[in-house]
Amino acid sequence: MKKTILIILALLNASYLFAQKNIFIASDLSKEGEFTSNCEGPAVDKKGNIYAVNIKQDGTIAQITPDGKTSVFLTLPEGSVGNGIRFGSANTFFVADYMQHNVLKVDLQTQKVSVLAHVPAMNQPNDLAIMSNGTIFCSDPNWTASSGQIWKVTQDGKAELLVKDMGTTNGIEVSPDEKILYVNESVQKNVWAFDISPLGTLSNKRLLIKFDDGGMDGMRCDDKGNLYITRHGLGIIDIVSPQGKIIQTVKMKGKLTSNISFGGKDGKTCYVTLQDRKCIETFRSNNAGREWKMMKKFK
Template identity: 55%
Template sequence: MKFSLNPVLYLLLIPVLCNPLWAFQSEDLTPEFGFTAGIEGPAVDKEGVLYAVNYQEEGTVGRVDEDGNAEVFLKLPEGSIGNGIRFDRDGNMYIADYAGHKVYRVSPGSNTPEVYAEGPEMNQPNDLAISDTGVIYLSDPNWAEGTGNLWMVPRAGELVLLESDMGTTNGIEVSPDGKSLYVNESEQRKVWKYDIQHDGRVNNKKLLISFEDHGLDGMRCDAKGNLLITRYGKGTVVLVSPKGKVKREIRLKGKKPSNLAFGGRDGKTVYVTLADRGCVEKIRLPHKGSYYSKIH
């Protein structure tokens, strides 16, 4: 039997078939407004459990199961509010405290945060990334002045300034091979790439990509080295190649994605925190997350 498609229907389907925004559909993991507008820092532990800051109230860290059921995992000390979260290979959780100018560590099996590093000279530690050698990198924006710094914490209690007077530093990530550090500037809409040296310091700063409009927020790499960036205000996640070329852009339900993390049973589910909806959306991608692959 010969099948022919109505020409009008074919024309209507062309945008759907060709536009990468339609290639991957976002769906809700958690109900709207279970988290505050400060929802941020999604991260997945070795058991595949998702965590994000500011569940129900500011200053908390929420824990979310695969069905989207959430509960308060811990409360930070008075005066502290979390932003970025990461896990190391030993299962330690690290939380960037932008209000208290600290980085907390929570040991496996515990829900008691302990100060790992602090510095009153920081603006507000925002997001963090961890290298293969355990070095922590911190973005440190000054939103009022449109500037920012880049720090590293090579070990507990030691804070090293890598670069000052940048733009509003925000999303930060280490490449899968451990050789490059990516840092974005939200208001300037630029993503920078550095070479990581043996001592953890960085050099050879290069512009990877810049955007014409909308802000940049959290970033994660997949196992192939592609960089996923949340476009705050645009309501998308953009997939950028290691060469700095846009490969795909995925539309979300909300307009203010603040950060993202890989998880799920196969590491190919991306959890995105939405500030305007106070919830977590999820999308499926072809490749596992880079850091997810290393800790699982």
């Protein structure tokens, strides 16, 4: 009996060591070339399916099964092109439509697309972050002027400009306790942190980290509060602690990392869109995603 227990413990330890050894190693989920060079916005539903924008042609949204089978889930209304995608409930996700200055709402079951908010004053809504109460934060860069803004959009479609006169705002995310909003500036290479009030306003802007090289695109938090930042052009994901220190760097196969999301059975599988390879790569993390945990509560 004792020998059997020792064997079982040894096997469990070997399995754990194997799992730890294989985290942070990139591999392909979808085939290279299935998306356009504007592939972006991965998000994962409660069943583990992945959604991303611009498969085969711009203006589409793809559905990818956990084993990498791709299909066109829907085509957006004419003239609309999506960027960031975020789930707000088990059967609803939102899309930043940068061509038409919209935040779109999509019913997962009926595939109906409606306009949650149309804001002509937006430059081009880029990426979205969402809180458990449904409040959406939207990055809004002006690439020509190297400037940007942050908007708030409520579930009744009301939009409010929260912060202006920033650099090229791009990746955006909420901390696990929903008290901090992180926003990066791609050209200026800054990541900023703001305090979020109970009313959804922002204050106490401070610099979390500044990079010396490379760009930045989408980013997401794990459940420990670490930020996974796609370093566009460098082909890496930098994992940054809440204190602003790089604690891990994940090398991807492609160079143009555009966005990231968490999924899988335990929430520890990361999905990354690669614009140069026009596909989705994946790797395992040691922590689950913040939004994945939020999704588990959706009915």
